Structure formats: C-alpha cells, structure tokens
Amino acid sequence: MIKNFTNFLMVIKTILTKENIIDKDIQRFAYGTDASFYRLVPKVVLRVDSQQQLSQIMRTASDNNVAVTFRAAGTSLSGQAITDSVLIILSRAWQGITILDSGDKVCLQPGVIGASANKALSQYHRKIGPDPASINSCKVGGIAANNSSGMCCGVKDNSYHTLADIKLIFADGSTLDTADSDSIATFKQNHATLINGLMTIAADIQAQPELLRKIQHKYRLKNTTGYGVNALVEFSDPIDIISHLMIGSEGTLAFIADITYHTVKVMPHKATGLYVFDDINVTCQLVNLLANEQVEAIELMDSRALNSVKSHLAALMDFDELPNNSAALLIEFAADSAENLRVLQQKIASHLNSQSKHLLTCREFTSEPAIIEALWKIRKGTFPAVGAHRQAGTTVIIEDVALPLARLAQGIADLHQLFDKYHYDEAIIFGHALAGNLHFVFTQAFDSAAEVARYRNFMDEVTQLIAVEYQGSLKAEHGTGRNMAPFVELEWGTAIYQMMRKVKQLFDPLNILNPGVIINDDGNAHISHLKTMPTADDIIDKCIECGFCESVCPSENYTLTPRQRITLWRHIKDLEEKQTSTGLNEQERKYYQDLISDYQHFGIDSCAATGLCGQECPVGINTGEFIKSLRAAKQTKTSTIIATKAAAHFSGVSQLAKVGLNVTALTRKTIGEKALTKSFAAVNKLSANTIPLWYPAWPKGAETDKKISEYHSEKVIYIPACANRIFATDNTSKDQRPIQQVMRSVLNKARVQVVIPENINKFCCGMPWASKGLPDIAQQKADEFIAMLMACSEQGKWPIVTDASPCALTLDEANQTLKIYEASEFIAQFVLDKLNISPSNDPFMLHKTCSSQKLDGGVHLMRIAQQCSTNIVVPNDINCCGFAGDKGFFVPELNKSALEPLKAQIPSGCQRGLSNSRTCEIGLSAHSDISYQSFLYLLDEVSEPL
Structure with a gap:
C-alpha cells in the first residue's frame, strides 16, 4: 500500500481545528526532541482533544498508510517518542482523574501527570504503584506505555501488576474498554482473527517448556525489553492478555485512552538512612539479606556516583573522597505504626x-x-551531576539493565571494566538494588565517526554481557525504544522474538504505529538519527533535554517549552556556524532566517521568564535568565533611553499609570466594554504592542492610603509593592479597601506598628526592567531601594515586609545584607500566633505564585490559607499563571493558555481566590470568573486580636 500523506492531511483538516494542526518549521523541529539522544523531525504535529478525534485520525492513517507516533510528556529515554512522520500529542482535555472505591482504584486519562494522580489520591492515603524519577513531569500515558517503575515500585507495583482496566484505540480506529462488557463483546465479535492469533501464540509457548521457563525467568527481573510476553503465559482470557500486552508496548500496538489502576497504600510512618561501605561485594551481599525484610527501597550508588555529589553528602554526614571499590545503600522502609517501624x-x-x-x-x-x-x-x-560537568558538545546517556540479584556485584565489576576499556572515565552506576536494576550514566559525543564507533562497540559488548552472559534485562524500566530495538532478539532468542513480531503484525498489520520502535530490522537503528548537542550559550549548554521543565512552563500549550527553546537555539547557532564555515544554500538560508524571525515570538516574547523551570531542571538551568539575556541583546539605544527615564521618574510614571487606569474605568462606563476593547486593540496594533490590550479584569487606579498606624513597641517597615500602589483591588470584590489599609489592620491586631517610608512611590525593586532584558537599570533600582531600606530600618533593626512575592524574591536575590520578608512568610512566622482566627467554611482557590514557590515552596502561604478556611483548593497543572509582571497586558494569550485548566477546577459555590501578587490576581480573575485578592483580605476578615 502506497503512503498518501497529502490525502491524509486533507482529511485531518476536517477533523481538527487549524490551531491543532502544527506544521510550522520552528514547532516541528521543537517536537523532534525528546529526552533521548535521537532526533527525528515530524512532518506534522497533531494536538488531539478527544477519543472520537483520535479514532478518526487512526482510521485515516490506516486508510492512507501513514505512520503515527504518540507522545505524552516526552521524558522517555530510548527514542520512543519521536518520528519523521505524524506526531500525536494530547491537549489538556485528557487530564481526567476519577477516584473509585474510596481510593482503592483510580481511573486516569493519559495526559495526567503522575504526581497529580498521587496528589488526588493523597486524601485516601493511597498512590499509584509506578514511581519513576520523572513523576513530577511524566504523564500516565507514558508511564503505562513504557511500564515505567522507579525507586520504590519494584516489579510488584508496576503498571502491569496494578492494572485494573484499560481503554484502547487500535490502528483501525476501533476501541476496547475492558471495564465495559458491551465493548468487550463487540471487540471479540469484530476482531476474532486477532484474538485467535494471540491464543495460538500463547498455546505455542505453553507447548515449549524451554520458552515458558525463559519467560518466567526474565520476568522475575524488571524487564521492559520487547513486548510483555508474560501476558501470554500468565492469563488465559484474551481480553486480559490484550490489556496486559499494552503495558510497555510503547504505542506500537494501540493508543491508551485511559487506564484504571489498583492503588497502593501509603504507610504513615517511614524512615530512611544512607550507609557507605568500603567493599561493593559486601554492599551487594547486604542487599540480598535486606531483600527478605519489609523494605520499600534500596538504592545502590557506586563510589563514582557518590563522589559526584560529595559536596551535598558532606552537609549531612562525615564524607571524604571514597576509594574505587566502595558503595552505598540508601534504604527506606515504612510501617503502619511507630512501634512496627521501630521493630x-x-x-x-x-x-x-x-x-x-x-x-x-x-x-x-x-x-x-x-x-x-x-x-x-x-x-x-x-544523574544530573554527570550532565552538569560533561564536556561541551556531548550528551548524557543513561542505560538501564537488570541482573539476577545474586550476581549484582560481579555485574557491576564487569561494567566498570567496560567503562575503563572504552574510556568512559566519568561513568557512574546507581540503581534500584532490590530489583537488581542498575542505571549507568556516561557522556558521549556523536560529532565524528570515531565517536559513533566507540559507542557502537561499547553497546555491542554491554548487550552481550547483560543479555547473554548474565541472562539479564537490557532494559529494566526505560523501554526498548529505538535504542535497544536491534538487540531484542539477542536477549530473547529467535523463537520468542518471532512471536513478538507476530504480536505486532496482529495488532498493526500495516506497521503504522510507531514503526522502528521495539521491532526494527535495522541493526544500526541505535546509532541512526543521533542528536548532536552543539554549544550555544553558557547558560543553557548544560541542558540534557530531559523535559522535566515542561510541566511547570506556562507557555507549554501556547508556543514553546524551556526544553524546546533551548533545542531550537542550539539549532539556530548550529546553522549560524554552518553559514560562517561552509555557507548555506538558498533553501537553507531561507529556513534559517525564518527560524530566527519566528523565534522572536515563539521563543522570546512569549516566555514568562519567571524561572520556575530552573527549580525542576536537574542541572539547575533557568531558561528565563537565558531569554532575558536575549532580550538584553535586542535592546536599542532608544528603548534603553526611554527605560532609563522611566526609572529616574518612577513616581511620576506610577502616578500617570493610576490616572490612566481611572480614566479607562470611567471610559468603560461611558462607551461600554465592547467599544473599549476594540479601541485598545486598534491602538495596540498601531503602537506595535507598546500599548497594552484591555480586558474587563483591568482594575481602577489604587487609592493612596494616608492613615497612620497605631503605635506599638514592635514595628515593621512595610513596603507596598509598586503593583499594589498602582492597581486597586479586583473590581468585583466586596472589600475595596487599599491593601495598605488591610496590612495595617492585620498587623495592628497583632500589636505590631506599621511604618511605610514617606518617599516609597519613587522606589521599585527593579523587576520590570530585569524581565525586559535591562539588568543594569534593574540593579540600579534595586540598589536604590536597598539603600533606602537600610536607612529606614535602622540598618536592619526592624523587620522589612513587602506585600508581593515577586518583589520579595527580586530584593532577596539583589542583596546579601538585609532580610526582606514576603508578607506570608512574616505573618506565618511572627503574626499568626498572635491572632484569634475563626476559619471560614467557604471554599477558596489558592494560587501559589512562582515567586512564592521559589522563595519557600509556597509553604507559608498555604499554612495561612488553611488557617483561614477549612476548604482550600489548590488546582492541578497550574504552576505559573503566565501574567509574568506586565506581560499579561501585552501577551494575554500566554496568561489565558497557562490558566486554561483553572475554571473547570473551581468547586461549586466558590466565589473567591487567594494569592500574593497583584498582577497575577488580575489574570486569575480574568480567566476564572471569580475574584482573586491578596490572602491578607481573608486573614483580616476572619481574625481578631487575642
């Protein structure tokens, strides 16, 4: 059958909206990257909203013989989430979580992040079984499709063993829901050939004892190499066989539309310790002994791994450089009572x-x-320690094997010999020792034939060692992918491998589902389509493109993620180097110029630059800082002069802004919202986006609060943030008092005097200039601010408090002299205990700003909120609101995209939201239809003096 991509795309345009068909060069290249060391650029990326759309796409792909690949979070390590054909990604419509049987089971759609599932289950003291290290980023579809496990999961709690039900969409567009008897009956009737074929393969295995014994042996270990043929041995019902074959099938047999797990109990008491021994053989012997006890996890780390993190270890224990043969065990165990934990x-x-x-x-x-x-x-x-110190231009490779526990020590010794033989001197070994599961990490360049040959020869020896000599697993939990596809037959033998090929043929006769993954006739697939990592910028060169950053990025579903911004900039710099050295042809030159042009919007202008990605990044890369550096390089002499004058006359600029807000509010009453929106849109266009867009959540200008605080022996220097000096509270809120008045009321109840510096209006922390790429002006404003605070606090004698988390974070980063408290931090530590709080029973949405998360993880804000109300809701999948200072006024699409999941999570009867950043609250109010205010308003409402 001849591929007909043109006809396929023509039909797809009748199924999906234009916005969900992603075909710009810049985005296609961005999606050509996952966490592996391979790159394939898709012809088109399809964002799918529903099962109905997915079924239609699958039928269309079958009709036109067009290959499709499914991607969840793209944190997979073996090349299973990339394609040069059609890449299918999920919209936010696939994030459903349904708790069943009082938490004993949970039904999850494939777009749910693993940590979000556990958060939903936490009130039942349950969790899903799989616990991959990427659980804060990876999604359930990928967890199940790769049979990912993790540190505590072992074999018994992985997706295969905790599977209850599954909903599947097959290559022909048909569906199977194993929780629905009618769906099962229909599937059996329409797919008799498939079912008969599976049962024949199962019977063949049962008839050959040596094959049966091999399968049983292989699955006593962790094993994700090839298909889960243990399903053909362990189940007799064809539906059970099908559902369990899907676990670990990496999107090559069907699409997982949802999965229901049996959940795992979370024990209330646990203990953890780290023990370092001088002999790795002794360490592995202890693993064998401890495996007979009720331990949750035993993590083994060799001496190289320990030495790579020695500065962190030294903070917790006596630690010196370790000898080569030493190793450590990180041991965790749990119990249902303190006494049982002690025993x-x-x-x-x-x-x-x-x-x-x-x-x-x-x-x-x-x-x-x-x-x-x-x-x-x-x-x-x-793992990231190796990545952070690797040579420029190299990538980080993490391999994943499992050995029989009794041979663990010798296996580690043999791997160390191979590292030395092939000069992988930085390679480290760590892993989940209870399951005999070892990860080894090393760095590799692919920029020359010699380097590719070194990797190929090394892998030839590794696979022979693990699969043949040790009869172990070449992939324990990371999936086969492209990386290990050429070695599946080596591990399993020809007979079982041919059975796997038959399984693939039964489910996907046209080979359109993720071709090249798991089953691949190309013996060089693991050294094809290799991803180079050219140097691009000191800030981002350490990036290993793992994708951990993506789940917290507000522009993820709007333009690009941090990983994609980095990989595209590397690509641009690579093309720039090529243009300089050998030149680009006309087509390449146009492509290069288009990339640079598009990167301005996709990469630079639409980035919130809040740096939340840096907290999730395993090597600490703050992509926001990188984007700010690009903005700085784009500044013109004129823009710098204007920004300098605005900084010098900040008090006047602020006053002008307040006047403008009040005039706008009056105009709104006069001409109406529709006319005002159109007027601002026209002016915004004429001004090339230097004048913001207007929408109804715009507040009035803030009132000046001139009241004097009560005298008390304790006092604070209170710094109202410039946003709270410019913007009044939300238009729809019942309490319209200026926030300064509210802060004074709260602190006076605790018998704390509030002092606001008289000349405060001329000062700013500098963040508005820093976010626009003007670091010198930002530092100047911060220095002025710090000098003023030093004087009015009497050199730090009195505590200094500000009412906006972004300002607190900016000032905290700008000085090493003064402690400046964000309001929630100060109140949680020094004020709450001095108040009599009668908590409300009303529901409140709580938004933890990204600056709060960077300051203290939002702990203080959460503590106050929970004391003020018995019903605090923190929504899933919203980490940054995307307003990003004033960006929400100029790029409101970013704010809208970041908050898309918010409205659906607001409980019935909820009318109010809480936060601690005024600009964030504007965007939150706009996209939730409820009023967001500072937490101070609620605290003042429910508190009295003791």
Whole structure:
C-alpha cells in the first residue's frame, strides 16, 4: 500500500481545528526532541482533544498508510517518542482523574501527570504503584506505555501488576474498554482473527517448556525489553492478555485512552538512612539479606556516583573522597505504626551491624521529613551531576539493565571494566538494588565517526554481557525504544522474538504505529538519527533535554517549552556556524532566517521568564535568565533611553499609570466594554504592542492610603509593592479597601506598628526592567531601594515586609545584607500566633505564585490559607499563571493558555481566590470568573486580636 500523506492531511483538516494542526518549521523541529539522544523531525504535529478525534485520525492513517507516533510528556529515554512522520500529542482535555472505591482504584486519562494522580489520591492515603524519577513531569500515558517503575515500585507495583482496566484505540480506529462488557463483546465479535492469533501464540509457548521457563525467568527481573510476553503465559482470557500486552508496548500496538489502576497504600510512618561501605561485594551481599525484610527501597550508588555529589553528602554526614571499590545503600522502609517501624528498624540495623567493620560513614535512619528529602535529593542528583560537568558538545546517556540479584556485584565489576576499556572515565552506576536494576550514566559525543564507533562497540559488548552472559534485562524500566530495538532478539532468542513480531503484525498489520520502535530490522537503528548537542550559550549548554521543565512552563500549550527553546537555539547557532564555515544554500538560508524571525515570538516574547523551570531542571538551568539575556541583546539605544527615564521618574510614571487606569474605568462606563476593547486593540496594533490590550479584569487606579498606624513597641517597615500602589483591588470584590489599609489592620491586631517610608512611590525593586532584558537599570533600582531600606530600618533593626512575592524574591536575590520578608512568610512566622482566627467554611482557590514557590515552596502561604478556611483548593497543572509582571497586558494569550485548566477546577459555590501578587490576581480573575485578592483580605476578615 502506497503512503498518501497529502490525502491524509486533507482529511485531518476536517477533523481538527487549524490551531491543532502544527506544521510550522520552528514547532516541528521543537517536537523532534525528546529526552533521548535521537532526533527525528515530524512532518506534522497533531494536538488531539478527544477519543472520537483520535479514532478518526487512526482510521485515516490506516486508510492512507501513514505512520503515527504518540507522545505524552516526552521524558522517555530510548527514542520512543519521536518520528519523521505524524506526531500525536494530547491537549489538556485528557487530564481526567476519577477516584473509585474510596481510593482503592483510580481511573486516569493519559495526559495526567503522575504526581497529580498521587496528589488526588493523597486524601485516601493511597498512590499509584509506578514511581519513576520523572513523576513530577511524566504523564500516565507514558508511564503505562513504557511500564515505567522507579525507586520504590519494584516489579510488584508496576503498571502491569496494578492494572485494573484499560481503554484502547487500535490502528483501525476501533476501541476496547475492558471495564465495559458491551465493548468487550463487540471487540471479540469484530476482531476474532486477532484474538485467535494471540491464543495460538500463547498455546505455542505453553507447548515449549524451554520458552515458558525463559519467560518466567526474565520476568522475575524488571524487564521492559520487547513486548510483555508474560501476558501470554500468565492469563488465559484474551481480553486480559490484550490489556496486559499494552503495558510497555510503547504505542506500537494501540493508543491508551485511559487506564484504571489498583492503588497502593501509603504507610504513615517511614524512615530512611544512607550507609557507605568500603567493599561493593559486601554492599551487594547486604542487599540480598535486606531483600527478605519489609523494605520499600534500596538504592545502590557506586563510589563514582557518590563522589559526584560529595559536596551535598558532606552537609549531612562525615564524607571524604571514597576509594574505587566502595558503595552505598540508601534504604527506606515504612510501617503502619511507630512501634512496627521501630521493630523493623531493629531488624534492618542488625543486618547492617553485621558488616560494621566495612562501614565507612553513614547517616543513620531518621524519620525527619527534611532529612529524608535531602537524602533522596542526593540520590536523584547523581544523574544530573554527570550532565552538569560533561564536556561541551556531548550528551548524557543513561542505560538501564537488570541482573539476577545474586550476581549484582560481579555485574557491576564487569561494567566498570567496560567503562575503563572504552574510556568512559566519568561513568557512574546507581540503581534500584532490590530489583537488581542498575542505571549507568556516561557522556558521549556523536560529532565524528570515531565517536559513533566507540559507542557502537561499547553497546555491542554491554548487550552481550547483560543479555547473554548474565541472562539479564537490557532494559529494566526505560523501554526498548529505538535504542535497544536491534538487540531484542539477542536477549530473547529467535523463537520468542518471532512471536513478538507476530504480536505486532496482529495488532498493526500495516506497521503504522510507531514503526522502528521495539521491532526494527535495522541493526544500526541505535546509532541512526543521533542528536548532536552543539554549544550555544553558557547558560543553557548544560541542558540534557530531559523535559522535566515542561510541566511547570506556562507557555507549554501556547508556543514553546524551556526544553524546546533551548533545542531550537542550539539549532539556530548550529546553522549560524554552518553559514560562517561552509555557507548555506538558498533553501537553507531561507529556513534559517525564518527560524530566527519566528523565534522572536515563539521563543522570546512569549516566555514568562519567571524561572520556575530552573527549580525542576536537574542541572539547575533557568531558561528565563537565558531569554532575558536575549532580550538584553535586542535592546536599542532608544528603548534603553526611554527605560532609563522611566526609572529616574518612577513616581511620576506610577502616578500617570493610576490616572490612566481611572480614566479607562470611567471610559468603560461611558462607551461600554465592547467599544473599549476594540479601541485598545486598534491602538495596540498601531503602537506595535507598546500599548497594552484591555480586558474587563483591568482594575481602577489604587487609592493612596494616608492613615497612620497605631503605635506599638514592635514595628515593621512595610513596603507596598509598586503593583499594589498602582492597581486597586479586583473590581468585583466586596472589600475595596487599599491593601495598605488591610496590612495595617492585620498587623495592628497583632500589636505590631506599621511604618511605610514617606518617599516609597519613587522606589521599585527593579523587576520590570530585569524581565525586559535591562539588568543594569534593574540593579540600579534595586540598589536604590536597598539603600533606602537600610536607612529606614535602622540598618536592619526592624523587620522589612513587602506585600508581593515577586518583589520579595527580586530584593532577596539583589542583596546579601538585609532580610526582606514576603508578607506570608512574616505573618506565618511572627503574626499568626498572635491572632484569634475563626476559619471560614467557604471554599477558596489558592494560587501559589512562582515567586512564592521559589522563595519557600509556597509553604507559608498555604499554612495561612488553611488557617483561614477549612476548604482550600489548590488546582492541578497550574504552576505559573503566565501574567509574568506586565506581560499579561501585552501577551494575554500566554496568561489565558497557562490558566486554561483553572475554571473547570473551581468547586461549586466558590466565589473567591487567594494569592500574593497583584498582577497575577488580575489574570486569575480574568480567566476564572471569580475574584482573586491578596490572602491578607481573608486573614483580616476572619481574625481578631487575642
């Protein structure tokens, strides 16, 4: 059958909206990157809203013999989420979570982030079984399709073993819902050939004891190499076989439209400790002993892995550079009571004490959450530690194998010998020791034939060692992908491999579902389509393109993500280098120029630049800082002069803004909202977006609060942020008092005097200039501000408090001298205990601003909110509102896209939202249809003096 892409696309245009058919060069290249070291650029990217659309697309793909690949979060490591044909991604319409049986089961759509599923289950003290390290970013569709596991999951709690039901869409567009008896009956009637074929393969296995024994052996280990043929052994019902074959099938057999898991109980008591021994053989012997106890996780780290994070270890325990043969175990266990935890700890400690003469150092078992978090952060930091220190132009490769537990120590020794032989001197080993699951991380360039050959020869020896000599798994939890597809037959043998090929043929006879993944006749597939990592900028060169940043990016569903901004800039710089060295032909030159032009909007103008991505990035890259540097390079002499004058006359500019807001409010009453919106749109266009767009959430200008605070022996220097000095509170809120009055009321109740510097209107923290790429002006304004605060606080004698989290963060980063409190931090620490609070029972939405998350994780804001109301709702999948200072006025589409999931999560009867940034509150009010105000208003409402 001949491929007919043109006809396919013509039909797709009748199924999807124009916005959901992504075909611009800049976006196609951006989606050609996942977390692996491969790159394929799709012909088109389709964003799908519904199962009906997906079924239609699949039928159309089959009719025209066009290959399709599904992508969830793109955090997969083996090349299974890229294609040079049609890439299908999911819109936000696929984020449904349905709790069943009081939390014992949960039905999840494939677009749900793993951590969001666990958040929804937390009130039932349950969680999903799989716990991959990427759980804050990866999505359920990818978790199931790759049979991802993780540190505590082992084998028993992975998707295969906790699967309850699944809904599938097949290559011909047909569906199967295993929770629906009618769907099952229809499927059996219409797909008799497929079912008969599966049952024949199952019977063939049962008839050959040596094959049966091999399959049973392989799945005592973690194993995601090839298809999950254990389904053909462990189940007799064809529907059970089909549903379990889908786990780990990487989108090559069907699309997972939703999945229902049996959930796992979360124990209320746990303890964690880290123990370092001088002999890796002793360490592995201990793993065998501890495997018989009720441990949740045992993470093994070799000496190279430990030395890579030695500065972090030194903060928790006595730690020096370790000898080569040493290794550590990070051990965690849990129980349903404190007494049972104590008994379990004694058992585990007795095993460890038996090898005390080999113990070099340790952080003994603790139940302190902060220490436990720090220990796991160190373990998770081993992978990025290699990435952060790699040579420029190299990529980070993480391989994933499993060995029989009894041979773990020798396997590690053999791997170390291969590292030395092929000069991977930086390579480290860590892994989930309970399952014999080892990850090894090394750096590799693919910019020369010699480097490609080194990697190929190394992998030839690794696969022979693991699959043949140790009879282990070449992929334990990362999926086969393109990376291990050439070696599936080596691991399984020809007979079982041919059965896997038959499985693929039964479900996908045209080979249109993610071709080249799992089953691939090309013996060089693992060294084809390799991704180069050219140097581009000091800020971003450490990026390993893992995609952990994407889940918190407000522009993810609007333009680009941080990962995509980086990979595109690398591409642009690579083309720039090529133009300089060898030249570009006419077609390449146009492509290059179009990329640069499009990058202005997609990469630069639509970036919120809040830097929340830096917190999720395993190597700490703040893509926002990179974008600010590009904005700085774009500044003209004229724009710099204007910005300098605005900074010098900030008080006048602020007053003019307030007047403008009040005039606009009066005009709104006079000519109406529709006319005002059109007028601003026209002026915005004529001014080349230097005059903002207007929408109804625009507030009036703020009133000046001239009241004097009550005298108390305790006092604070209160800095109203410029946004709160310019913008009045939300137009629809019942309480229209200026925020300064509200702050004064709250603090006076706690017998704290409030002092506002008289000349405050001329000062600003500098953030507006920093976000626009004017760091010198921003620093100048910050320095002026700090100097004023030093004087009025009597060199820091009195606490300094500001009422907006972005300002607190900016001032915190700009000085090392003064402690400047964000209002929620100060009130949580010093004021709450001095108030008598009668909490409301009304529901309130809470938005934790990105600056609050960077300051303290939003902990203080959350604590205050929960004391003020018994019904606080923190919405899923909203990390940054996308207003980004004043960007919401000029690029409102960013704010709208970031807050798209908000309205659907507002509970019935909820009329109010809380936050701690005035500009964020404007955008939140605009896109939620409820009134957002500072948390101070609610705190004042429900509190009285003690």
